Amino acid sequence: MPRDRGNVRRRMREAALELFLEKGYDGTTAAEIAARAGVTERTFFRHFPDKREVLFNEAELHARLDAAIAEAPPRLGPLEAVVWAFQSLAPMFEENRPLAEPGRAVIAQTPALQERQLAKTASITRAITEALQRRKIEPALAGLAAVTGMAVTGHALQAWVQDPSLPLVEHFEQAFQALKQLSKPAPR
Amino acid sequence: MPRDRGNVRRRMREAALELFLEKGYDGTTAAEIAARAGVTERTFFRHFPDKREVLFNEAELHARLDAAIAEAPPRLGPLEAVVWAFQSLAPMFEENRPLAEPGRAVIAQTPALQERQLAKTASITRAITEALQRRKIEPALAGLAAVTGMAVTGHALQAWVQDPSLPLVEHFEQAFQALKQLSKPAPR
DNA sequence: TGCTTTATGTCAGTGACTGACAATAGAGGT
DNA sequence: ACCTCTATTGTCAGTCACTGACATAAAGCA
Incomplete structure (x- = not known):
């Protein structure tokens, strides 16, 4: 059949x-x-x-991220490579948006799905860490860049859902800039 | 009955x-x-x-953390307050160790439990963030201190399980020092 | 002692998930 | 067109997590 x-x-x-x-x-x-x-x-x-x-699609994201991080320009640092990789996957996110957006709404009101979401995030973070290590980044730094990159990406996706007028690429860029602001100045 | x-x-x-x-x-x-x-x-x-x-005890930890962070010396910064709070809970961890240690082993080989563990960590992190905001820490900084504090604590607990000869307080201290090393020097 | 509250027992039922086996549609060869 | 072989699917029975409704007994109190 x-x-x-x-x-x-x-x-x-x-x-x-x-x-x-x-x-x-x-x-x-x-x-x-x-x-x-x-x-x-x-x-x-x-x-x-x-x-x-049924609501998640980790396998595809995992595979594409692996490839994208490997293909990122060698001159890029670890965090830059992660951001670059997500940028290159923006078309895929845009394409999946009709499914991803309502999916987020369902997840937001279902504890069991939020739990699974956390597991997926952790899994993808591990994948990014390993991909960075293949770029000869030392493990500790790779791990830090991975969690940071995931945080930035999550933030950008969040903003993108609420403001679809701006292309996803722009949201990625803004979130990355915001991160730089955060780590630069010593306040007060 | x-x-x-x-x-x-x-x-x-x-x-x-x-x-x-x-x-x-x-x-x-x-x-x-x-x-x-x-x-x-x-x-x-x-x-x-x-x-x-049945394997987790979030309610008690949550309550005690709330109290401990509130009682931390006012002069302490956000991250220091978190570390101080966990330090003050060390006796509780030591006491629960007979249950917590084998519990970790079970969790380590059960995906469903690892998932729940992530959820608990996220929940406690939220609780710490809110407790810090009650100390007049701005939200973004509070959130950052919470995740960092949780990461350091998790690292220390991990080390403590593998090396019980050292008291937990010492492991906390070492992990905190290691963090400072990480953020200080710009390598290369 | 009698009354109220609270924790537990009993029972029946739903729904997620699994193993074993049968049935069928499709690819490929003749 | 016919046959074969394999990948998917359907069918069926069963386990187990979890829940609602109701009965019951212990504990606290009047």
Whole structure:
């Protein structure tokens, strides 16, 4: 019965998001999601290890970040390389926006999903750290650049959701500049 | 039937830890934990919102941290206040060590528990941020001091588990000194 | 002693997730 | 067009986390 191959996954993601917006995450059963996608509950759990995963797409982000950090100009420092990598992924974020934006809303009101979000952030941070080490950055510095880069990125994505008029690239740039302001002057 | 009052909770925590060490987290059912504590599964879920919570003790830590940060000497800066607060809670950590140490081992090999751990860390970080703001620290600085303080504390606790010969207070001190080293010199 | 409150037991039910096995659609070869 | 082989999916039964409703007994108090 392999009729759609990779499309089944996408259909289930879309069906899930629709239902979550209609009835909330807790009010939606995995069987309902599967049904709307024209498939069985069992198939749902073959594609996603658990119900929460339907809202996240870590694998793709992970792979693209790995590649982007490797391709960043060698002259760039660790934090700059991270920012550069996210900048280069901006088109992907823009493209996924129709799904990502309402997804954030659902996550925001569901503790179980916020928890998973934290785990995903941690996982991506580890991935960035390793990618930086492949650029011959020492581990401690790589880790620091990774968490900082993730924080800046998260901030920029947040701002982008609230103000879609500005392109994501600009939000990245602003957040990065704000960080520089923070670390520069000794106040008072 | 209120015979033990608060003791039931402690008995269930101990029973859970024992069983987790014997059969692993996933191999242990909530009913088994309850049975070993001489109680019903339903009672277990009356005391803990879910199975994972049996391994964490956020409420107490949260309350004590709030108080400790409020009591820290006024002359201390935000990060110093956080470190001071954790220092003052060292006796509590030392006392809970028999439970906390094996608990860490269980968490380390159970993804579901690591996820919850991240959530707890985030929650405590928020609590510290708010406590610092009550000391008239501006929000951005308070948040930065909170995450930094949590990172230093986590590092110290990690080291303490691996080297119990040194008192926890010393580990806190060492980790704090290490942080200062990191932020001081501009390498190369 | 009788009454109220509180912690627990009992029971039935939902929903997430899993293992085992059967059934079918598609690719590729003949 | 027919056959074969493999990747996916459907079906079914079962475990376990978690919940609501109601009954019950212990503890505190009048």
